[in-house]
Structures are given as C-alpha cells and as structure tokens.
Amino acid sequence: MIDDSTLLLTDRLLIALPSERFACRLASYVIENRQHLDPWEPRRPESYYTVDHWRDDMRRASDEYDAGASLRLILLDRRDPDGPVLGLCNYRNFVRGAFHSCHLGYSLDRLQQGSGLMYEALDASIKFVFDALNMHRIMANYIPTNERSERLLTRLGFEKEGYAREYLNIGGRWQDHVLTSKINAGWKPPEPEA
Numbered sequence: 001m002i003d004d005s006t007l008l009l010t011d012r013l014l015i016a017l018p019s020e021r022f023a024c025r026l027a028s029y030v031i032e033n034r035q036h037l038d039p040w041e042p043r044r045p046e047s048y049y050t051v052d053h054w055r056d057d058m059r060r061a062s063d064e065y066d067a068g069a070s071l072r073l074i075l076l077d078r079r080d081p082d083g084p085v086l087g088l089c090n091y092r093n094f095v096r097g098a099f100h101s102c103h104l105g106y107s108l109d110r111l112q113q114g115s116g117l118m119y120e121a122l123d124a125s126i127k128f129v130f131d132a133l134n135m136h137r138i139m140a141n142y143i144p145t146n147e148r149s150e151r152l153l154t155r156l157g158f159e160k161e162g163y164a165r166e167y168l169n170i171g172g173r174w175q176d177h178v179l180t181s182k183i184n185a186g187w188k189p190p191e192p193e194a
Helices: 020-032 034-040 051-066 117-131 147-155
Strands: 006-009 013-016 071-077 085-095 101-108 137-142 159-170 173-183
Touching (some): 006 117, 020 051, 051 071, 071 117, 117 137, 137 147
Parallel strands (some): 101 137
Antiparallel strands (some): 006 013, 013 071, 085 101, 137 173
C-alpha cells in the first residue's frame, strides 16, 4: 500500500498522511485503545469513537496539511499496511514568521508499548518536519507522571524548558505538564516572497 498517502518509510513502519479511507481503522484504533489512552487525553464525546467523526477529522487533517497548518500522521505496519493503525503522531499549531514552531502529540496502540515503534516514528517524522517543513522548534509537553513519554522525549533529544501548572484538562481534570522542545540546529531562513 505504498501510494500517495505514504509520507515516510522506516524499518518497520509505513507513516501515512490521513485520508477518509482510514476512517474505519482510526475509529477502531481509538475504540480499542480507549481505556489505555484515557489518562493521557482530554475527555472525548461519544461521537469521537465513530467512523463519521474520523471521516470528518481526516478531511480537516488533509485541509490543514494543504494549508501548511499541521501534519497529522498514522502509523502502519510496513509488512501489513492494510492492517490496524498502530499509532498516531501529530504536529499541530504551525506558526511561521519569527517563530517557525509547532506542537507534537502522539499515541501508540496498547499492544505496541515498549516495542520502540514510537521512537522509530518520531525520529523519522521529526527529521521530515525539520528538513522538509523547515520548522525551527518542536514543542512536546507531558504529564509529570508519564515516565514513558519523559524517557522517549529525552531519547529523541528534547530538552526540558519549564513546568506549567494546570496546563491542560486531561482525563477530566486540570493537569500540570513538563514543557520540552527540540531545536532544529540546521534551520535556514526561508526565501523572501516576491
């Protein structure tokens, strides 16, 4: 299934741009991982777990990518690209001008935890965001008790920059977050527009 939705290939993953055709698999992913992801995500309406939601969401994701506003990716097994979604990694809130930065968020199927797949996906996609999209900074924040995210971001070269009290409403309550970022040492100013 290497086609126009495929953005990146790694040893084990096919990393694809979302489209409406993934809506059923994305709905299955969030349903099957609901309990696993609940402690780390905002409360979701029941509609979030429907194919219709994901069809609409994938349309928005495509429009946002075309507009240079975000990059939302799905992770698929390279040996079984028609199989289930293994995870998501999203680069959102693109700001250009004097900032050239975005926020990173990610999730991984509960059965894939500890396999190194998220490191593999983020390592490849961060390079794309830095090189092809020319971002200067990627920011990623995590709840202090999320030791797995702390280890992952540290391994990827993110540096702690601060601590935000009651930063996001996660799991139904305001939660503190550790603020981290990774800087693109090879960033080049974009060519001025004519």
